[in-house]
Amino acid sequence: MTPKAVIFDIGNVLIEWQPERFFDGVIGEERRRAFFGAIDLHTMNDRVDSGENFHAVLAETAAAHPDFAEELAIWQDRWLDMAAPAIDHSARLMAALQARNVPVFSLTNFGIETYEIARTKYPFLSAFDRDFISGHMGVIKPDPQIYQMLEDATGLSGADLLFADDRADNIAAAKARGWQTHLFTDPQGWADRLVAAGLLTAQEAA
Known part of the structure; x- marks a missing residue:
């Protein structure tokens, strides 16, 4: 789906x-x-x-x-x-999804102070539709609680969600909840996954 x-x-x-x-x-x-x-x-x-x-x-x-x-x-x-540099293709994918009115959330292990530092350099960190930042949540991936908190806050769960992360343990925890997942190794692979999911065209994902 x-x-x-x-x-x-x-x-x-x-x-x-x-x-x-x-x-x-x-x-x-x-x-x-x-x-x-x-x-x-x-x-x-x-x-x-x-x-x-x-x-x-x-x-x-x-x-x-x-x-x-x-x-x-x-x-x-x-x-x-x-914490550098930005992965520009990934940032473009985020913007392309939002241009298609696809909600984009963060789910990140990140400190309270360090996230504010990062936002001074990376404007896209202020552009998520919803932020789920571990420092504010008091729990880090892959603890199942952090995934539950996102589900509770958004009203979405299971296959309604497509999640990209570079760590296999974080992906496994999401998969166990029925989320669609992508183990991130490079932005082109993530772009291809978003196209395959029907969320972007190949041109939009370039």
Whole structure:
């Protein structure tokens, strides 16, 4: 069936998120490996995405790991450089869907403060028909609760929803609820999926 709404993850779907690559370029691969090996940075980031204050979490982590205080300051001060660049084709797909009056929602693991920082650079983050941002919701994907919260708020569920995410565990959780899904690897594949779903023409999805 044709979906009634399309849901975009943001990291690695609309904006590239590759912290390792960023730090390789800033401090070198050897120091980056030491940094990521000493601190569970992905869990640290999950705390922010769950709603904890970005600056407070970074300060606490730096106090616990003084040998990497400089690198953690870079994580904080240059966060916007790390969350880059935009995936322009995906942003065009979002706009094309909305031009066809297809509702487009976000469903993203993103911190409260970091989302506001990102919105200063990426105007499309302010253009969703509905926002479902984990920091405000207090729960992160792939917890089933976050999918339930979206369903409750929109009145849509199951095959009415088509969801793109770059992580297989997040896709599996949506699939378990009967959502239509697309495991995002590149924007062309997502464009093809939207055309196949009857939501865009090939020209609109270019």
